[in-house]
Amino acid sequence: MEFLYIGIIIFLFCLAISDIIVGVSNDAVNFLNSAVGSKTAKFRNLIIIASIGVFLGASLSNGMMDIARHGIFQPQYFSFAELITIMLAVMVTDVILLDAFNSRGLPTSTTVSLVFELLGGTVALAMIKNIQTDGALTFAQMINTDKALSVILGIFLSIAIAFIFGMIIQWIVRTIFTFNYKPRMKYLAGIFGGIAVTAIVYFLLIKGLKDSSFMTADANAWIKEHTGMLVLCLFVGSSIIMQILHWCKVNILKVIVLMGTLSLAMAFAGNDLVNFVGVPLAGFSAWQDYSANGMGVGADNYLMGSLLEPAHTPMIFLILSGATMVFALATSRKARNVINTEVNLTNQNESEATFGSSATGRRLVQIANSFATWLEKVTPLRVRNWIDSRFNKDEAILVKGAAFDQMRAAVNLVVSSLLIALGTSLKLPLSTTFVTFTVAMGTSLMDRAWDRESAVGRVTGMMSVMGGWLLTAVIAFAVCFAIALIMHYGSFIAMILLSLVALFIIIRSNIRFNKKAHEKEKNKTVFDQMMSSGDPEEVWTLLKGQIQEGTVKELNYVSNYYTNFIDCFVNENLKCLRRQFNTLHAEISDYKAVRRKEILALKRTDPTVSVQASTWFHLESNNTSQLLYSLKRISEPCKEHLENNFNPLPKDCAEEFAPVSEAFLVLLKKATDYVDKFDPTATPTELTKEISAYKKEVAVLRQNNLERFNAESDTSNFNIYILYQTILQETQQMADDLKHLIRAYTYLSTVKGK
Known part of the structure; x- marks a missing residue:
């Protein structure tokens, strides 16, 4: 019987590879949309920069997979067989769910999907154990509900805060620099560049490297104690360097965007790796413990209290994970599809309407128009005229084929970095997906990219994406709950059949997506030529x-x-x-x-x-x-x-x-x-x-x-x-x-x- 468990562990790692490929397709939008949308560099070069960040982030992570080990369930109350059932159900659900969203070009949260899949599978097995023990084991004992609730709170907080901060910061920056920002960069390049670089580096230290393998507890404590001094030194030093670079005719906005892309990619890989390989690694750790200590007791009776200990992932797993993520990033068409969704929604010019319109979207736009009309009436004419002069889109400096300018791209990355760093320092579970997407929506709104002709489509698009995030939680919980029950009662036969179904769905989905993508690419090529030709x-x-x-x-x-x-x-x-x-x-x-x-x-x-x-x-x-x-x-x-x-x-x-x-x-x-x-x-x-x-x-x-x-x-x-x-x-x-x-x-x- 034990060889079947070995097969399941191997299959979990196979699904993990698929999960990395699918997950990177989804999360590539987090760190690439600003650079791609502003045409800061060639897509190939952006992929290289992001790949470096992804590989370093994955390799330097110390593999703290606690959320998959004991973040949702209390492992000391579950047997080895029960935890393997939960983990297999989670991986099957996760791959299918993320692939379904990505094939439709909808970003979703890998963190939310993982947490609610774990929660769904755990609730299913906890319900069975509660019945079997006549209530001796309660749900409160077996399930860590606080973590799931904190993620839900983080979703709503990140959506509201990121959107509002994105609007405010973009309005301030655009009011200062206008769309024709080059003349004002002559004097303000150093200050703006200093703030941006400080935010990005601070984000990299706090969010990206705090759990890296070379960061000791003493180093983290020293950084925390001297944060103020580090930030001040960073700001002064980077301001001087940025001003000198500007005088040397270097495009500092391009430097900021590329730095932000690298840091976000690095932090994404280092912190979100658990979403892809956390469950298989937890399963592998459980198998190591069971094979060493539990063979005599049996898989149904050996409790997994060992998973309460923190994990220490071998370096080889981290390096292989990083290499797989780089491969997925460089080759995935679905990644480009998800990036295009967000870029379309934030486009400064007219773009393809991806989502159409909806009754709710139309109503929200009508309310916004009514508020704008009222605001226009109460604002003095001279103030309105001055503000309008600062937001003259005809002066926009756009690279050929860009959806928006590099100033907005820099703001997107800096604000996203600051908010994620702030959330980390406050221990709020902010998702990189939520923050980067809603910041981009807020900055595009303040840049007046949402005209009356496109507003309903953009609002509908936002609602579709945000609804997808929330729907992820519901579907992940329900599907994993059902699959865990089926696997528990159907034993190995059900596990094998459902695993084969998952493989079939993935293969079929990829065949269909590639066929559809080929047709779209052909049409898009002609359209891109027409829109970029002078x-x-x-x-x-x-x-x-x-x-x-x-x-x-x-x-x-x-x-x-x-x-x-x-x-x-x-x-x-x-x-x-x-x-x-x-x-x-x-x-x-x-x-x-x-x-x-x-x-x-x-x-x-x-x-x-x-x-x-x-x-x-x-x-x-x-x-x-x-x-x-x-x-x-x-x-x-x-x-x-x-x-x-x-x-x-x-x-x-x-x-x-x-x-x-x-x-x-x-x-x-x-x-x-x-x-x-x-x-x-x-x-x-x-x-x-x-x-x-x-x-x-x-x-x-x-x-x-x-x-x-x-x-x-x-x-x-x-x-x-x-x-x-x-x-x-x-x-x-x-x-x-x-x-x-x-x-x-x-x-x-x-x-x-x-």
Whole structure:
């Protein structure tokens, strides 16, 4: 039986590797978003700097894994078998949960997930032990609830404090330096750089290195005793160095951002390593104790009081963990996806709307607008004008392709560093994820990056991310609770099966994500070229190619959907019909996102071209949208009809409609070929005539169906005749939309760039 436990320990370490890869994908946003968003350096160079910080942080950590050993449960009340059950349940849940969030581009807290998974698994086993002992062992004895409550408190504190501090500090900095900060840096570079470097180094000492392997208790005590002197010396020394560097034409903001990135990466690896390998290492320690002392007692009876002792992780584990984290950081597409989510939400310019809108988001923006209107009324005009002059975004100094300037990036890192250091010194469990994200939101708000057009989307995005954090706690607890129960009662069979399920989910998720990421990367490359190009003619050429490719894609989708959906409906295949319908909502959402990108690109073309093309562009895109919405208007009543088991489409109706649907598909194919192989010298006259003739044929069928319906004495076919009329009407409308689409595309494509 013992060899099965050895297999579980090995599997825990395998999951730990996966957990590191998934976890680093999630937490990369903590230390990379500011540098990436401000384009401070090439992404490759940023990865190298962050990798150095991650490797040093992991290697220098002394491996204090107490939260996984006795932070949530009291190990002296649990047997070896019970703790292994909890730990395996935690790791299976953790990998699946983090992978699910990262695949959707949502940052979440690895600390919260670990704590609540441990809590869920512990509650499950504690409940069983409480029942088995007739209440002799209470929940209060077996569970350390204080730790979980402190984490929840830390969540709310970090969200509120970080957002408010981010707004206040950014407002002060921007008021002093403005968006055109270079002239003022001539005199203030030293002071600003000194404050920033002092904050970062202080953060590194307090948060990043306090638990490092070379930091003795005496060294920590000395630093604590002489903190004031160290801070003063740091400030004076760094201020002088920064001012000299500025006089030597060195970009000190770049230095600050890179230093902040390194320190945050180092502290992240050193302090959050427990979130990834703490549970497997605790399991390994438990196995060492059991194999040495508990074989004679048995796994079900040997209590794990040894886990009350502090852990001392072998250096080889720390080095291997650091190397794995570096590999994950350098190769993970999901890390870039999560970073892009936060950068999009803090973008100084217009960017892709990732989250859309929500009723709550709209309401919050309405309240904020009302407050802003009131504040504007009570503020003297001269004060308003002066403040507006300090926040002139037209003067912003942005690196090509940057989402925001390096001044804001520096503020993001400095404020995040200070708040995390403050939380550590006060022993508040602030999460690096919470702090860095909400600081970035606060600074972007103060920089007036949230205009009326994007405010609802940004607020909805914030709510989605923050809701994800809180949802993490609930889901982590519930899922781990259930898995722990199943593993306890199902023993090794359940453990093996659930572990295989976890592996299957991870593999499937990665395959799907890589496929989706490849498609997005292709579209994003063209969009990035359009948004970064300074040549209006090049933008117009790229945009025409993008519109052509997008239109062909949508016409092919409409053709395939129409074919499959009609077949599913006529054959009364509800499962097939639902499967088709489920793809439609995503297709409409994707097309909306593409159209928004194209509108942003159109604004970057020559004004003359933009004016000429604008009308035809909107007509073309609107008619493409209407084709998709017509499919939706056909699909919804058809699905409802089959779900209610109403009468099928009569045979005579199906036979007369078959050639009509085939003819429509032929028109779609011709329209697709016309767009795909567009010839500026050709005209679509013949095709539009065919479509007009087709519309008349469908109109005749509609009239025949009405006459058939009126002549029918049996009312049992009432619903199907009405539905058939809807299908004919929408098919006729789609033909009309197709005709207008071709006309609009022709005029749009003949507009010449300048």
